[in-house]
Amino acid sequence: MSPVPTPTTIAPTPHQSAVSIRSGTVEFAGGHRAVASVDVDVRRAERLAIVGQSGCGKTTLLRVIAGLQGLTSGDCHRSTDSTSFVFQQPALLPWRRVLDNVTLPLELHARRRLAHRDSGASPSPRQLALAALAEVELSNAIDRFPHQLSGGMKMRVSIARALVTRPDLLLLDEPFAALDDLLRTQLGSLVTQLWRVHQFTMVLVTHNIAEAIALSDRICIMHAGRIEAVFDNPIASVTSDVASDSESDVRRTAAFGEFYGVITDRLRAAAGP
Ligand SMILES: Nc1ncnc2c1ncn2[C@@H]1O[C@H](COP(=O)(O)OP(=O)(O)OP(=O)(O)O)[C@@H](O)[C@H]1O
Numbered sequence: 001m002s003p004v005p006t007p008t009t010i011a012p013t014p015h016q017s018a019v020s021i022r023s024g025t026v027e028f029a030g031g032h033r034a035v036a037s038v039d040v041d042v043r044r045a046e047r048l049a050i051v052g053q054s055g056c057g058k059t060t061l062l063r064v065i066a067g068l069q070g071l072t073s074g075d076c077h078r079s080t081d082s083t084s085f086v087f088q089q090p091a092l093l094p095w096r097r098v099l100d101n102v103t104l105p106l107e108l109h110a111r112r113r114l115a116h117r118d119s120g121a122s123p124s125p126r127q128l129a130l131a132a133l134a135e136v137e138l139s140n141a142i143d144r145f146p147h148q149l150s151g152g153m154k155m156r157v158s159i160a161r162a163l164v165t166r167p168d169l170l171l172l173d174e175p176f177a178a179l180d181d182l183l184r185t186q187l188g189s190l191v192t193q194l195w196r197v198h199q200f201t202m203v204l205v206t207h208n209i210a211e212a213i214a215l216s217d218r219i220c221i222m223h224a225g226r227i228e229a230v231f232d233n234p235i236a237s238v239t240s241d242v243a244s245d246s247e248s249d250v251r252r253t254a255a256f257g258e259f260y261g262v263i264t265d266r267l268r269a270a271a272g273p
Pocket residue numbers: 028029032033034052053054055056057058059060061
């Protein structure tokens with residue numbers, strides 16, 4: 001007799017979405033609805049930015065997308081379980097050198113990797129980590145400990161650690177909020193460069209509208225747990241194709257300013273008088 005099929009956590013998704021949420025609601029103790037009947041699709045290989053006032057539910061929605069937060073009601077389908085997170089705090093292990101911080105997820109996923117890869121020819125965790133660190137331009141710092149790094153370097157390690165497993169889905173929660181403007185722009189350009197190469201699906205939560213415009217294909221505006229509006233980013237093709245040194249020029253263009261106005265007006269309207 002053949003075995004009875006068991007349900008998996010990964011269901012087929014409509015429209016080839018990486019993540020699809022229908023009527024998604026998250027209610028915390030006391031009845032507070034952090035996410036209220038949300039419908040959203042995150043398309044494969046797109047960059048979706050989520051903006052909105054503090055407390056409107058952005059992080060909770062991101063955690064739902066990641067599979068870290070269950071829904072009280074509604075459905076969430078994810079086409080992959082290969083997900084990495086980048087937080088505002090790089091959260092590096094202080095007793096591990098840079099290289100060993102980046103090999104860590106591979107060590108944790110070793111069993112799964114062994115099950116999926118061909119024997120013999122696959123690169124070692126050290127080789128994968130070295131490649132990831134080269135991509136974030138930290139090849140010369142692999143033997144340092146976290147306390148020997150600047151804030152920007154720590155964030156680069158955090159990005160390398162997130163991407164070393166080659167995730168399908170990269171989730172970023174205010175990743176650069178603690179950094180100065182110049183560093184923030186440089187790291188944003190680095191993420192764009194990595195996205196161009198690896199074509200992961202990306203969801204970015206940020207309070208910074210300019211950053212949302214510079215790093216997204218679509219912008220989702222949240223208010224009080226709801227999605228108020230989703231805008232296609234009219235200058236995504238420009239921002240996704242510029243080197244970091246010319247990004248400040250793009251930010252000064254009329255098209256950038258115009259879209260910035262559209263998003264801020266909509267945020268103001270959502271917040272009310
Ligand atoms: N585990 C929890 N238990 C109870 N309430 C929570 C929990 N997590 C979040 N909340 C509440 O849900 C609401 C949405 O929180 P969330 O962190 O998603 O908002 P946010 O938009 O990301 O805010 P911020 O921009 O300040 O980070 C807030 O009112 C918050 O206090």
